[in-house]
Amino acid sequence: MIGAGIRAEITTVNKDRFVVQVLTMSNVDVGGKISWQAIGY
16 A cells, blocks of 8 residues: 555566656655565466
8 A cells, every 4th residue: 555645656667677666746756665466477
């Protein structure tokens, strides 16, 4: 769950990985960790 005023944006995607930034609604990078579960392919 993302807190109020916080969003996650995928900034880089390739065949091996992706990069996500955790941002405020003002586009300030707040850092942090995400948990990702991929189902299927």
